[in-house]
Amino acid sequence: MNTSNPGRLDPNGRVIMISGANRGIGAAIAARLRLDGYRLSLGARSPETMAQQSSDDCLCQPFDALDAESPRAWADATMEKFGRIDGLINNAGAAAQFGFEDEDEAKLDHMLEVNLKAPYRLIRAALPHLQASGSGRIVNVTSLAGIRYKRGSAGYAISKFAAMGLNSAARSLLWDDGIRVTAVAPGPVNTDMMPQMGGMTREDVTQPETIADVVALVLAMPNNASVAAVPINAVFEPLP
Numbered sequence: 001m002n003t004s005n006p007g008r009l010d011p012n013g014r015v016i017m018i019s020g021a022n023r024g025i026g027a028a029i030a031a032r033l034r035l036d037g038y039r040l041s042l043g044a045r046s047p048e049t050m051a052q053q054s055s056d057d058c059l060c061q062p063f064d065a066l067d068a069e070s071p072r073a074w075a076d077a078t079m080e081k082f083g084r085i086d087g088l089i090n091n092a093g094a095a096a097q098f099g100f101e102d103e104d105e106a107k108l109d110h111m112l113e114v115n116l117k118a119p120y121r122l123i124r125a126a127l128p129h130l131q132a133s134g135s136g137r138i139v140n141v142t143s144l145a146g147i148r149y150k151r152g153s154a155g156y157a158i159s160k161f162a163a164m165g166l167n168s169a170a171r172s173l174l175w176d177d178g179i180r181v182t183a184v185a186p187g188p189v190n191t192d193m194m195p196q197m198g199g200m201t202r203e204d205v206t207q208p209e210t211i212a213d214v215v216a217l218v219l220a221m222p223n224n225a226s227v228a229a230v231p232i233n234a235v236f237e238p239l240p
C-alpha cells in the first residue's frame with residue numbers, strides 16, 4: 001500500500017524485470033521505473049550496452065529470447081540479488097516482413113519465438129516469485145497488430161495475436177494468485193522498429209516515453225483495479 005495514495009501500490013522495494021531494456025520502449029520503461037523508485041532487473045542480449053548499469057538497486061543481466069534456458073537463468077539471478085520478483089515486463093520483440101507468399105518459415109518461427117514463446121517462458125520462470133509477491137504484475141507489450149489486422153507483416157500480426165492469447169490465459173489463470181496481467185498494445189512508436197505509416201513522421205507517432213507512462217500506471221494499480229489491455233492509437237481508428 002502507498003501511504004500517500006492508497007489507490008496505488010508503493011514502488012518502494014518492489015522488483016521489476018524488463019526484457020529488451022537496452023533500447024527503444026524497453027529503455028524508456030527502465031528509465032521511468034527507475035525514477036518511480038522500483039528496483040530493476042534488466043534483461044538484454046548485450047547488457048553492457050545499457051544506459052543503466054548494475055548497482056545496489058539495478059541488475060543488468062543477459063537475456064536472449066532465442067535461448068530457452070535464458071529466462072530461468074535471468075529469473076534465478078534476479079532472485080539471488082533481490083530475493084523477490086514483483087513484476088515482469090515482456091517487452092523484447094522482433095518484427096519482419098512475412099506473408100503467405102513466403103515458403104521459408106524461418107522469419108515466422110523467429111517472430112513466434114521472440115514475441116510468444118520467450119514471454120511464455122519468462123512468465124513460467126518468474127511465476128513462483130510473482131505468486132509469492134501477492135501483488136505480482138505482468139505487462140505484455142503486444143501491439144495493435146495483435147488486436148486487428150490492418151496492414152503490414154502477416155507473420156508479425158500472427159505472433160502478436162498469439163501474444164494476446166497468452167495475455168488472456170495468464171490473466172485468467174493467475175488472477176487468484178493476486179497477479180494482474182495487462183497487454184499494452186501500441187500502434188506505431190518512435191523507435192528503430194517504427195513501421196512506415198503513410199508519411200507519418202517520428203514526431204507524429206507515439207513516443208516511447210508515453211508507453212512507459214502507461215506501463216508505470218498499470219504496474220501501480222492495486223489488485224482491485226486492473227485493465228486487460230490498453231490499446232494506444234497514434235491516429236484515430238475504430239477498434240473492435
Ligand SMILES: NC(=O)c1ccc[n+]([C@@H]2O[C@H](COP(=O)([O-])OP(=O)(O)OC[C@H]3O[C@@H](n4cnc5c(N)ncnc54)[C@H](OP(=O)(O)O)[C@@H]3O)[C@@H](O)[C@H]2O)c1
Nearest residue numbers: 020024025045064065091092093143188189191192193194
Ligand atoms: N515500435 C513500434 O512501432 C511498436 C509498435 C507496437 C508494438 N511494439 C512492440 O514494442 C516492443 C519493443 O519494441 P521497440 O519498438 O522498442 O523496438 P526496438 O527498438 O527494435 O527494440 C526491440 C528490443 O527487443 C530486443 N530483442 C529482439 N530480439 C531479441 C532476442 N532474441 N533476445 C532478446 N532481446 C531481443 C532488442 O534487443 P537487441 O538490441 O539486442 O536487438 C531490443 O531491446 C516489441 O515487443 C514490439 O513488438 C513496437
